[in-house]
Amino acid sequence: MxxxxxxxxxxxxxxxxxxxxxxxxxxxxxxxxxxxxxxxxxxxxxxxxxxxxxxxxxxxxxxxxxxxxxxxxxxxxxxxxxxxxxxxxxxxxxxxxxxLTEDVADLGVGMALALSRGMIGAEAWVRDGSWAAKGGYPLQRRLSGRRAGILGLGRIGMAVGQRLAAFGMPIAYSGRAPKADAPQGWTFLPDAVSLAQQSDLLVMALSATPETRHIVDARVLEALGADGMLVNISRAANLDEEALLDALEGGRIAGAALDVFEGEPALNPRFLALRNVVLQPHHASGTIxxxxxxxxxxxxxxxxxxxxxxxxxxxx
The missing domain is CATH 3.40.50.720 (NAD(P)-binding Rossmann-like Domain)
Incomplete structure (x- = not known):
């Protein structure tokens, strides 16, 4: 046959x-x-x-x-x-x-840590001699204890939340409806704007559908605020990149960590000029x-x- x-x-x-x-x-x-x-x-x-x-x-x-x-x-x-x-x-x-759930969640949390503690810039500070010539690296922000918002509480969102909860972070989430299996104490919020308002770290872990295109837009980023950080381990289509770039360049959010991009691998060159971003080559599932x-x-x-x-x- x-x-x-x-x-x-x-x-x-x-x-x-x-x-x-x-x-x-x-x-x-x-x-x-x-x-x-x-x-x-x-x-x-x-x-x-x-x-x-x-x-x-x-x-x-x-x-x-x-x-x-x-x-x-x-x-x-x-x-x-x-x-x-x-x-x-x-x-x-x-x-x-x-x-792939565990590896994607691991990278999402790793990017959040790298972003909040400035680990990418700090490593360059050591390598280029700035530590010896200029002294200690500028102070960064802690992650533990801050408020986490998870947009999309599916398998990956749940795994991210469990990891962030171990950092003592209160967890809120948003999706189509409250999740019956969400851990006790996690707060459901009805939309992305209200979730961003209650978050210091907003993690995008939702599926991409026509309805979710650019669900994180200028309104959501404004609600996240100047001290807020964004992590995207979902799909590029869920994020309005132009609105994000404007917010990053204008200091209207503190930073972003991204594993997905529109038109990847040819990402928007505006990202490359920014110091308040962590950029990854769409490899959240990239372990052997x-x-x-x-x-x-x-x-x-x-x-x-x-x-x-x-x-x-x-x-x-």
Missing amino acids: SRPQILQMGPYPAWDQEPLEQMFTMHRLFEATDRAAFLAQHGAQVRGIATRGELGADAALIAACPQLEVISVYGVGTDAVDLAAARARGIRVTNTPDV ETRRAMGQLLRDNLAAHFAGRPLLSEVA
Whole structure:
């Protein structure tokens, strides 16, 4: 029996690529010099798409694969997949939740610490000789005991909150509705503005949907205030970058730590001139352990589909 043919949207580590090649016939769209010709040649035979969160699968790509049955996403975000187009044809979509929760939460808290304590600038202060020539680094702000707001209390938001609570930070959160499993003492607030007003540190951990586009805008940043800090470990589309840059340049918030950007990796050069930001290359899930687990779950979902077994992590 011939192996199912899979359209691959981007590269994977060798520990994922090799077993994929053994299990399926892989068509590497990302290596094609002429995407349209490549899809015309292979699209009619494709039964599955293996993609990444930031690459997704748009309506045109889905339409180019008339036999498509399943889209498996390496990552938790599905905002780059045209879910409506997939559902209209009965195409199943999976992602890799849970396995990346702890690492994303770790990086979010690490960025908050680096931002509040000025760790990036302080390290440069040592390396460039300023410590010896100019003395101690300028005083920074503590993180412990300050008020934390979490925008989006899903798996990752909950893990972030648990870590910040260990710093003695009171936790507030906002989302579609109060969470029944939120720890006792955590406060639900109905919207992003009211959450920002009650936060010294605002952490974005929500999914990206059309409704959440630019949910953190100039109004939210104004409510966060001149002593407030922002961390984004969600999706770039949830944040109005122009409003953020204006607020950072104008000193209307204290700082921001960002792992995602519009147009990444070609981020807005205005970020590079700022000292009150911590910039990371979209690698919150970037540990060997998590990436191995993500690749395994991607493959397991594809294998389950073609074997007629229940999918492990189907997107609702």
